[in-house]
Amino acid sequence: MYNDIKNNIWHVKQEINTIQKQHNKLQKKISFVAVSKNQSIDTINNVLSTGQREFGENYVQESIKKILWFKNNKKIYPKPIWHFIGHIQSNKIKLIAEYFDWCHTITNKNTAFYLNKLRKEDAAPLNILIQININQAKNKSGIYPDELVNLSEKILIYSRLKLRGLMAIPTRESDYYKQLKVFLNMNKLFKQLQNIYPSIDTLSIGMSNDMTAAIAAGGNLLRIGTAIFGNRTKNKNLKILNNGI
Known part of the structure; x- marks a missing residue:
């Protein structure tokens, strides 16, 4: 399993580099989040040992067990950087504010208000991405493009x-x-936002x-799951190691 993951991550990095060459993007730093939902702590440890630090989680309760395990295990270094990439439920906002480094799925001012309110004063600011419903599909989350400046x-x-x-x-x-x-429509919005706020630096698509x-x-910033972990099936026996909860 470890060798498979190690090879998969190597191939992802090689593919990114090849695509950058083909499109004259080598001067641009491109990173990826390993989408680790339904993956065990052992598996995440294997990924971490390859040098990949960024992990994306969709389910708050599942992810908190992993985050606490890595936080409490002093021998594990460097520590993972945790991205919340799932739908935000109002009753989970406190946990997202407390435990994650990034939140990708902001779609309204109320969520932002409570994330800010519940983020600990001594913690680094929570990195935020606004989710855009770029297809303007009724079954998709995200704001419409004309709401971006206001939010x-x-x-x-x-x-x-x-x-x-x-x-x-x-839409797939x-x-x-x-x-x-x-x-390209997303990039157009991204550049418009950068023109207003030059500190904007992350376009998470792909x-x-x-x-x-x-x-x-x-x-x-890519979000890569299948290419690293294979086709995803629900692991009913998710192996969470002893973490005291």
């Missing part, structure tokens, strides 16, 4: 949040040019099946 203004007043950029999960599409069109289009369109 970004609201977020930027909060000292315990740090607005880093935008994120989208477009297998055609490269259709993928590219959507991602997953295992559309990373080529995402990189070509200017994305610089």
Whole structure:
């Protein structure tokens, strides 16, 4: 299992580099979040040992067990950097504010208000991405593009949040040019926001099946699950090691 994951991460890095060369993006730093939902602590440890530090989690209760284990295990270094990439439930906001380093899925001012309020004063600011419903699909989360400036203004007043950029999960599409069109629209919004706030630096678009289009369109943070861990099935026996909870 370890060798498979190690090889998969190597291939992901090689593929990113190849795509960057093809699209003249080598001067741009592109990183990825290993989407570790339903993965065990042992598996995350294997990924961590390859040098990959960024992990994305969808389910708060599952992820807190992992986060606490790594926090309490002093022998594990460097520590993972945790990204919350799932739907935000109001009753989970306190946990997201307390335990995560990033939150990718901000869609309204109330969530931002409570994340800021519940973030500990002595913690680093929580890195925030605004989720865009770039297809404007009724079954998708995210704000519409014309709401972006208003929401970004609201977020930027909060000292315990740090607005880093935008994120989208477009309607799944297998055609490269259709993928590219959507991602270019995201990049246009990203640049508009950068023109207002030069500190904006993160465009989180692209997953295992559309990373080529995402990189070509200017994305610089990918969310990679299948290409690292294989086809995902619900692991009913998720192995959480002793963590005292």
